[in-house]
Amino acid sequence: MTRFYGELAPLWPLVSPVEDYAAETAELIDVLRARRPQAKTLLELGSGGGHVAHYMKRAFECHLTDLSEPMLECSRRLNPECAHAVGDMRTLDLGRTFDVVLAHDAIDYMISEDDLRAVFDTAWRHLAPGGLACFIPDDVTETYGAGTGVSGGDGADGCGVRLFEWAEPAVPGRTTVDVHYAFLVRDPSGDVRNYYERHATGLFPRGTWERLLAQRGFSVEVVVESTKEDRAGRLLFLARKPGAEA
Ligand SMILES: C[S@@+](CC[C@H](N)C(=O)[O-])C[C@H]1O[C@@H](n2cnc3c(N)ncnc32)[C@H](O)[C@@H]1O
Numbered sequence: 001m002t003r004f005y006g007e008l009a010p011l012w013p014l015v016s017p018v019e020d021y022a023a024e025t026a027e028l029i030d031v032l033r034a035r036r037p038q039a040k041t042l043l044e045l046g047s048g049g050g051h052v053a054h055y056m057k058r059a060f061e062c063h064l065t066d067l068s069e070p071m072l073e074c075s076r077r078l079n080p081e082c083a084h085a086v087g088d089m090r091t092l093d094l095g096r097t098f099d100v101v102l103a104h105d106a107i108d109y110m111i112s113e114d115d116l117r118a119v120f121d122t123a124w125r126h127l128a129p130g131g132l133a134c135f136i137p138d139d140v141t142e143t144y145g146a147g148t149g150v151s152g153g154d155g156a157d158g159c160g161v162r163l164f165e166w167a168e169p170a171v172p173g174r175t176t177v178d179v180h181y182a183f184l185v186r187d188p189s190g191d192v193r194n195y196y197e198r199h200a201t202g203l204f205p206r207g208t209w210e211r212l213l214a215q216r217g218f219s220v221e222v223v224v225e226s227t228k229e230d231r232a233g234r235l236l237f238l239a240r241k242p243g244a245e246a
Pocket residue numbers: 005045046047048049050051052053065066067068071087088089090104105106107109
């Protein structure tokens with residue numbers, strides 16, 4: 001378990017405010033609804049603090065899963081009406097199916113083609129016939145750029161956090177990129193502590209996503225997100241499982 005999603009998980013609402021997800025999730029709901037107008041149930045893999053789910057639950061009955069119990073605890077506070085379960089997106093088996101399976105930025109933690117294959121298997125076994133999976137990596141090789149960023153904010157009780165993020169350049173031929181995270185955390189008494197952590201994240205060409213999804217049996221469509229944020233639009237990999245919708 002990383003410190004980011006373990007001991008520091010309660011800071012997630014300050015690190016990545018839920019309001020920041022409103023625009024992208026509105027577009028995501030439109031994209032999914034246009035292709036599965038009747039869809040009712042959604043399984044999210046790597047739902048973290050539930051900020052994406054906070055908006056998705058307005059359109060779907062959401063079942064939220066993540067590797068980290070502390071992140072799910074944040075999500076339970078925000079989304080008490082949703083079902084929550086701890087699970088690794090590579091091995092999860094809830095023994096039931098859904099109309100939609102979604103993996104948002106958490107899929108960045110898949111660092112090999114075997115990892116991606118395992119997640120696509122998970123999506124397949126949780127999708128009803130005709131169901132739609134949606135995978136939204138932050139980047140593919142073609143859109144990736146090294147860089148830095150600062151985020152964070154202050155809580156009502158005097159606590160606060162500032163997070164410096166430094167993404168290393170991609171190395172040709174490698175499917176991983178290191179991201180460094182440096183936290184400054186102020187507790188309500190005013191004491192400030194610092195933490196550092198390195199995360200290995202996955203980076204794959206668009207063609208790798210399309211090839212592995214097709215090999216699993218999905219029909220694949222790629223939609224480019226039309227964001228107004230200061231970044232390239234993410235690619236939405238939409239993967240339809242064959243069969244007639246219920
Ligand atoms: C950036 S957070 C996701 C935040 C989320 N999009 C939200 O709306 O709050 C990344 C999440 O990926 C989860 N994660 C990493 N590896 C995972 C795996 N193998 N299976 C499931 N979740 C995983 C982490 O525990 C963390 O909660």
